[in-house]
Amino acid sequence: MKWKQQLDGMQAYKPGKPIEEVQREYGLKEVIKLASNENPFGCSPKVTAYLQNNAVNHALYPDGYAQNLRTAVANFLGVKETQLLFGNGSDDIIAIITRALLYPGVNTVMADPSFSQYWHNAEIEGAEVRKIPCMEGAHDLDAMAAAIDEQTSIVWVCSPNNPTGVVIPDTDLRAFLAKVPNDVLVVLDEAYIEYVTHPGHKDTLPLINEYPNVLLLRTFSKAYGLASFRVGYAIGQPDVIAKLDPVRAPFNNTILSQAVAAIALSDQDYIQACRDANEKGKKQYIEFCEKHNLKYFPTDTNFIFFNINADSDVVFQELMKRGFIVRSGKALGLPGFIRVTIGTESQNEALLNHLESVLKEQGVFA
Ligand SMILES: *Cc1c(COP(=O)(O)O)cnc(C)c1O
Numbered sequence: 532m533k534w535k536q537q538l539d540g541m542q543a544y545k546p547g548k549p550i551e552e553v554q555r556e557y558g559l560k561e562v563i564k565l566a567s568n569e570n571p572f573g574c575s576p577k578v579t580a581y582l583q584n585n586a587v588n589h590a591l592y593p594d595g596y597a598q599n600l601r602t603a604v605a606n607f608l609g610v611k612e613t614q615l616l617f618g619n620g621s622d623d624i625i626a627i628i629t630r631a632l633l634y635p636g637v638n639t640v641m642a643d644p645s646f647s648q649y650w651h652n653a654e655i656e657g658a659e660v661r662k663i664p665c666m667e668g669a670h671d672l673d674a675m676a677a678a679i680d681e682q683t684s685i686v687w688v689c690s691p692n693n694p695t696g697v698v699i700p701d702t703d704l705r706a707f708l709a710k711v712p713n714d715v716l717v718v719l720d721e722a723y724i725e726y727v728t729h730p731g732h733k734d735t736l737p738l739i740n741e742y743p744n745v746l747l748l749r750t751f752s753k754a755y756g757l758a759s760f761r762v763g764y765a766i767g768q769p770d771v772i773a774k775l776d777p778v779r780a781p782f783n784n785t786i787l788s789q790a791v792a793a794i795a796l797s798d799q800d801y802i803q804a805c806r807d808a809n810e811k812g813k814k815q816y817i818e819f820c821e822k823h824n825l826k827y828f829p830t831d832t833n834f835i836f837f838n839i840n841a842d843s844d845v846v847f848q849e850l851m852k853r854g855f856i857v858r859s860g861k862a863l864g865l866p867g868f869i870r871v872t873i874g875t876e877s878q879n880e881a882l883l884n885h886l887e888s889v890l891k892e893q894g895v896f897a
Contacts (some may be wrong), residue, residue: 537657544651547856565872565882566856567758568693568723570833572805572875574756575727578791585790593786600784603647603793608736613769616776620782621722622761626652627778628718628746628765632684633658636788640678640686642670644694644864649687658684661701668695668828668836672707679715686711689720691727694863694870696830700731706744716771717745722763723832725754725802727808732831736766745767753833754802756797762815783833809833812873819883823896836860836870839886841893843869849889855882 548565554562565571570852573579597617605612619623629652633639636658641649643662643767650660659682663675670688679686686709691698699707704719711717719735736744746767752758765772784792797799814837820827827837839846843866847859858866890896 535655535657537654539829541654544647545862546849547858548851550592551765552854553851553854553856557852557854561880562854562856563878564856565576565834565878566647566858566870566872568753568754568804568832569758569832570754570809571770571872571878572756575801577798577801578757578794578827579712581791581794582787585785587790589786591837592782593784593789594785595749597784597789600762600789600793603796604887607735607796608766610766611769614739614766614772616767616772616779617784617789618763618779620752620758620761621720621748622624623761624651624717624748624763624765624775625784627775628685628716629653629656629658631775631778637682637684638680638822639685639687640675640676640683642689642692644692646690646693649689653685661680665692665695665697668692670696670697670699672699672703676707676710679711683712683715685716685718687718687720689722691721691723691831693722693832694834695828695836696723696832696862696866697727697828698727698831699731700729701733703729704735704738706805708738708794709893711742711744713742713744715744717742718748719745720748722750722753726806726833727831728806729809731832731870732877736789739767743771746771751792751795755792756805757788757791757795760785760791762792765870774803778812804815809873810874812876812879815879815883816873817873818853819886823890833869834872835866836863836865838868839890840867841890841896843867846886846893849892850882850885853885853889855885857882 550562601612633656638659639653640661658808661678750763843859858870
């Protein structure tokens with residue numbers, strides 16, 4: 532058949548192994564997944580209560596405009612309803628943006644390592660991908676600005692960055708935005724914004740007024756604990772949103788997912804509690820890294836990326852045998868590192884005990 536040439540040799544996204552598969556393969560009763568940065572505490576109890584008591588009519592299409600959720604998010608953020616675009620996860624929004632702006636002959640600039648969907652979607656559209664190496668896990672914003680030319684359509688900025696966890700301070704972000712031509716879309720992916728505690732970080736919402744070419748991406752998949760419901764959204768100027776909207780599939784969020792996202796948003800106390808617990812969990816990992824002299828990147832997320840001074844695929848396998856799923860840095864662009872989602876206190880403790888014995892076995896420390 533007459534496939535797009537770009538699809539030659541292209542692989543589907545390889546997610547972390549599902550818990551059930553690891554249980555079967557290794558004969559384990561309990562498996563803890565700390566691989567995809569989901570909220571280890573799950574979602575707000577208000578959502579759980581709603582799901583137990585609510586019967587929606589599954590025969591009907593959902594509201595394609597997500598009106599109730601739109602109103603809730605617009606009120607929460609203090610933006611106009613026309614400044615929002617909802618997607619089936621922010622993955623969907625990334626695909627929509629890419630489809631709207633990229634084609635053979637144009638290019639797109641991003642950090643490396645960063646979120647794989649930026650380049651994956653760009654390659655499908657046949658655009659040139661310009662990957663700019665990170666410095667100490669941070670975007671090299673000067674080099675990224677220098678990589679922009681007449682043919683650049685999108686710049687992807689992931690803050691905090693997945694997989695390194697590093698957030699971009701407000702002053703650096705503004706200095707960068709001032710250099711980007713105003714006909715280049717800057718996508719600021721903030722999948723982990725709820726976890727940011729860095730003192731140099733400021734509210735990014737005002738940026739869309741100061742720089743109308745900025746689009747923010749947020750999601751209910753991480754801190755809100757609703758990854759299975761697939762709800763993400765973009766915030767931007769109404770004319771940017773209006774250009775992207777026709778590219779969106781007509782019913783890209785379900786009735787149930789729109790309902791639970793709005794409920795989850797209303798429970799900010801829960802988000803605050805998760806952020807506090809995450810800060811404590813982060814300390815467990817940082818103490819471990821410092822005790823064993825392992826290099827880690829400063830993280831403003833619910834995961835941490837650190838150097839285990841060993842083959843990360845081997846360590847990944849050894850941890851899996853012991854019932855823990857993490858991500859090997861090899862798949863994420865930094866072999867020798869692993870990315871671990873910060874879990875509950877007891878999950879973190881158990882993982883770190885096992886990691887200590889694995890790294891002893893590997894001869895990394897005595
Ligand atoms: C998890 C993640 C996403 C995708 O989130 P969904 O809303 O579940 O599609 C987007 N960007 C980054 C950086 C992520 O880590």
